[in-house]
Amino acid sequence: MxxxxxxxxxxxxxxxxxxxxxxxxxxxxxxxxxxxxxxxxxxxxxxxxxxxxxxxxxxxxxxxxxxxxxxxxxxxxxxxxxxxxxxxxxxxxxxxxxxxxxxxxxxxxxxxxxxxxxxxxxxxxxxxxxxxxxxxxxxxxxxxxxxxxxxxxxxxxxxxxxxxxxxxxxxxxxxxxxxxxxxxxxxxxxxxxxxxxxxxxxxxxLGHDASRRVMSGEILRGTTERISAVILMFDLSGFTRLSETLDGNAVVDMLNAYYAPVVEVIEGHGGEVLKFLGDGLLAVFVRDDEAEAGAAALDTVEAIRAVMADTDAHRAGEGLTVTGCTMALYAGEVAYGNIGGRNRLDFTVIGPAVNTAARLSAMCAHVDQPVVISARVARPHLADRPALVSLGQYRLRGVAERHELFTLD
The missing domain is CATH 3.30.450.40 (GAF domain)
Structure with a gap:
């Protein structure tokens, strides 16, 4: 050549x-x-x-x-x-x-x-x-x-x-x-x-689904989609007290130590982590069939309890601070999309269902249970999940009607 x-x-x-x-x-x-x-x-x-x-x-x-x-x-x-x-x-x-x-x-x-x-x-x-x-x-x-x-x-x-x-x-x-x-x-x-x-x-x-939507052009403020979702609220217990007694680096290390396996479990069960809230996180499970979303969320809660126990054991063995967690599941319709300022947006979920999920999370301390689940999530699975136990009817702060609450025994 x-x-x-x-x-x-x-x-x-x-x-x-x-x-x-x-x-x-x-x-x-x-x-x-x-x-x-x-x-x-x-x-x-x-x-x-x-x-x-x-x-x-x-x-x-x-x-x-x-x-x-x-x-x-x-x-x-x-x-x-x-x-x-x-x-x-x-x-x-x-x-x-x-x-x-x-x-x-x-x-x-x-x-x-x-x-x-x-x-x-x-x-x-x-x-x-x-x-x-x-x-x-x-x-x-x-x-x-x-x-x-x-x-x-x-x-x-x-x-x-x-x-x-x-x-x-x-x-x-x-x-x-x-x-x-x-x-x-x-x-x-x-x-x-x-x-x-x-x-x-x-x-x-942002999470896998939210990032996919943003990359595909869903970037206009106020652009939302109404979806049915099962909402998971996860919180680490006693975080305020721990943050006051531990130095900043130890707090960050502790958060990462617990968040890493928890997020992996959520994503492994098809959930989407939308937001970290300091000592907690907000995740959603979306399926065409809400009962399937509820089943995935319930499996996730059980798996999180297992990885939390493993993380506690590992940290205790190294002489590090350990903590527990509370979780709440609620199903409902949410607005999913871009919310925020003109040039600073968040891709998340909002609506009454999200507010109620937060109220449900606060009920964990009131009923002295680490897991609280709404009836809409629990009822389709009562026959095949004997661990689901009713806690009775309760009024939630800011919510008019009474709600029957369940937990996982």
């Missing part, structure tokens, strides 16, 4: 990448197709590795690793200091911490031992040359090296490494083509990553 012909193919590949960025081709499809097209354009790729930062509460970065022999692999790096990913022994760390934008190392026996174990591994797989690049998405004087670094969260940019099994390694023409392609590929991936980051952040702060 002549240099002119190959240059034309690289130009065509750049145009293709731009088009994929415009239409939002997913990462995996874009990267796999890119590698295959790069080979067709004359680049002798054996392996490609591309990694970027993730704006996600539990995922610090993600990487896509393509091999000519086995295809694409997706890997996520958790924000967990206890997990060791081998970053300290990676040539990519050397690149990020330097002022350089490239790192190359030929992989031949006469150059061993290599400074980085991954290079020995790559050579054992047939690689003859390794070429790494970093592309910063930060303008001005900032570089990837100047930003605070966390091995679980790549700096603002794209890290790429390429290997070849060509007998003589990469040619200078190969390296020039990779230099031409990386900024274009980085722009397409950045465009896709921005959407992914927005989705992940909204999901973390």
């Amino acid at each position: 002549t240099r002119e012909t190959r240059s034309d193919q690289i130009d065509a590949l750049c145009r293709w990448i731009i088009q994929q960025g415009v239409i939002g081709t997913p990462f995996d499809a874009l990267i796999e197709a890119f590698c295959e097209r790069a080979i067709a354009a004359g680049l002798p790729l054996l392996r490609a590795n591309l990694s970027m930062r993730a704006q996600h509460p539990s995922i610090g970065a993600f990487a896509y690793r393509w091999k000519r022999t086995s295809g694409l692999l997706h890997e996520e790096y958790q924000r967990d200091p206890s997990i060791v990913y081998g970053w300290d022994a990676s040539p990519l760390k050397r690149l990020v911490e330097s002022d350089e934008t490239e790192f190359r190392h030929r992989l031949t026996p006469d150059l061993q031992p290599f400074s980085y174990p991954v290079l020995d591994e790559l050579m054992s797989q047939g690689a003859t040359d390794y070429f790494a690049q970093q592309l910063s998405f930060v303008g001005g004087p900032d570089t990837l090296a100047s930003l605070p670094f966390d091995p679980r969260a790549s700096a603002m940019g794209l890290l790429a490494s390429w290997t070849t099994d060509a007998p003589e390694g990469f040619t200078e023409a190969d390296l020039d083509d990779l230099r031409t392609l990386l900024p274009v590929l980085g722009l397409a991936l950045k465009s896709n990553a921005n959407y992914r980051m927005a989705r992940d952040l909204l999901s973390a702060y």
Whole structure:
């Protein structure tokens, strides 16, 4: 292939990448197709590795690793200091911490031992040359090296490494083509990553369903939908007293220790956490059949009691403060959507049913029960849930009619 012909193919590949960025081709499809097209354009790729930062509460970065022999692999790096990913022994760390934008190392026996174990591994797989690049998405004087670094969260940019099994390694023409392609590929991936980051952040702060609605364009203030839902009010017990006796960090650690398994249980049963209220949270269960929503909510309450007991036991074993919780379930129609100021909105539920659920939560102390359930939630399940026990009829503050209340024995 002549240099002119190959240059034309690289130009065509750049145009293709731009088009994929415009239409939002997913990462995996874009990267796999890119590698295959790069080979067709004359680049002798054996392996490609591309990694970027993730704006996600539990995922610090993600990487896509393509091999000519086995295809694409997706890997996520958790924000967990206890997990060791081998970053300290990676040539990519050397690149990020330097002022350089490239790192190359030929992989031949006469150059061993290599400074980085991954290079020995790559050579054992047939690689003859390794070429790494970093592309910063930060303008001005900032570089990837100047930003605070966390091995679980790549700096603002794209890290790429390429290997070849060509007998003589990469040619200078190969390296020039990779230099031409990386900024274009980085722009397409950045465009896709921005959407992914927005989705992940909204999901973390609003919940899965609310974030999906916002991302799909439900953003006008006052735009709401009337839905039937089972509302869960969850509260940690004695929080005011605990917050006065513990320091701020201990309070935050305690909240997170209890919230983590509770939220996991709620979402695992199809619930949607809409709001954290300091020492409590508001969640909803929505199904076409309200009885099914009620069943999911009741299962959730039972599961929360179990994970609360496990968390108490774990914290007590470490000499940490423990606490209990109260829960209330109420079913009714709510307005679900955008409420708030002109430029500061909340996507949540409002209406009399939400107010009554809050009143029901306050009844836990009055009836001395950790769980209080409305009759509308409980009655469809009395036959198959013998643990549901009536507490009798009660008046709720601010609510005209009397309500029969139930608990889980």
